[in-house]
Amino acid sequence: MFGCAQILGSLPSLTHFQYQLVDQVFLYSALSFAAASLFFFTMRKSVGANYRPVIVIFGVVVSIACYHYTMIRKGWQNAFELRDNAYEPSGVPFNDFYRYADWILTVPLLLVALVVVMRLTRPKASLLLTKLVIASTVMIACGYRGEIISSPESQGVRIIWGLAACIPFAYVIFVLWKELSAVLVRQATTAKFLLSAARWVFVTSWFVYPVAFAMGSTPNAMSAASRGTEAAGGVISLQICYAIADVASKAAFGTLIYFFVRAKTRANGSDSLPQ
Numbered sequence: 001m002f003g004c005a006q007i008l009g010s011l012p013s014l015t016h017f018q019y020q021l022v023d024q025v026f027l028y029s030a031l032s033f034a035a036a037s038l039f040f041f042t043m044r045k046s047v048g049a050n051y052r053p054v055i056v057i058f059g060v061v062v063s064i065a066c067y068h069y070t071m072i073r074k075g076w077q078n079a080f081e082l083r084d085n086a087y088e089p090s091g092v093p094f095n096d097f098y099r100y101a102d103w104i105l106t107v108p109l110l111l112v113a114l115v116v117v118m119r120l121t122r123p124k125a126s127l128l129l130t131k132l133v134i135a136s137t138v139m140i141a142c143g144y145r146g147e148i149i150s151s152p153e154s155q156g157v158r159i160i161w162g163l164a165a166c167i168p169f170a171y172v173i174f175v176l177w178k179e180l181s182a183v184l185v186r187q188a189t190t191a192k193f194l195l196s197a198a199r200w201v202f203v204t205s206w207f208v209y210p211v212a213f214a215m216g217s218t219p220n221a222m223s224a225a226s227r228g229t230e231a232a233g234g235v236i237s238l239q240i241c242y243a244i245a246d247v248a249s250k251a252a253f254g255t256l257i258y259f260f261v262r263a264k265t266r267a268n269g270s271d272s273l274p275q
Contacts, residue, residue, distance in 0.1 A: 011079055011080070012089075013086050013087065013089070014086065015086060016082075018087070022076060023077065029065075030073065033247070040055050040059035041059045044056055044059065047261045048264065051116075051117070051261035054117055057109050058257065061110060061113075062254065064106055065246060065250055072096065076239075078092045078094075079093065096147075099242065104140060108133045108136065110249070110253075111129060111132045113257070115132075117183075117195075117260070119183075132172055132175060135171045135172050136168065139172065140165075142165035143209075143213065146160070149161070172206075176199075180195065180199045181199075184196060188267055190263045195257075201252055202249060205245045205248035206245070209245055211241065
């Protein structure tokens with residue numbers, strides 16, 4: 001979210017555990033997205049007709065994420081080779097561009113799904129979506145610009161770009177929280193509980209991104225290659241935190257939204273929701 005198109009041309013040495021930990025996180029993230037994709041596309045007809053596009057959108061989002069995490073894992077594996085019981089850089093740069101590409105594609109789709117769930121009037125929905133997409137694009141662009149800075153001497157510049165990304169980030173979070181709060185007051189008990197849970201999962205998972213960005217901005221993380229396996233924690237933490245946040249903000253959040261619109265469908269007593 002804050003941009004992770006980091007090209008780690010000078011990767012640190014990793015212990016067997018460190019390497020396998022990240023590799024398995026990538027693997028299970030991809031599998032989680034694959035399972036979520038199957039769930040959304042299979043269950044889309046179990047909700048009201050007006051909400052089916054939302055479930056299809058989530059299916060597309062997690063399908064895109066599954067592909068990108070498969071490619072991220074492949075890049076991770078190509079970037080290291082086992083030597084003397086440690087994983088050393090192979091000389092092939094680890095390019096996180098796939099995660100950046102994923103965010104560029106999936107964040108606008110997530111915002112579209114959220115706006116549809118809110119059931120706003122068309123003019124208000126169009127204006128809100130335009131503002132959110134522009135803000136999220138600026139957020140990702142600023143984060144990306146900071147993330148590709150890996151030189152310890154340029155740590156200050158990286159932090160400046162990260163702070164710049166925080167401005168549209170805060171705007172998106174504030175607007176979504178406000179709009180979803182307005183929707184919540186109109187819901188029945190079950191639907192209200194599910195939407196509230198979805199809102200908290202979404203906001204909490206998004207806050208992981210700046211935390212992970214900060215972990216990757218420490219002097220140790222930015223100069224991990226020269227410090228060996230002891231200083232690889234920043235790189236590992238960044239990758240794992242981004243993966244967890246992605247699964248939560250896409251698969252877990254989408255699942256809660258599914259159960260929310262399913263509750264709305266049952267409350268209306270029909271498979272087709274009123275216009």
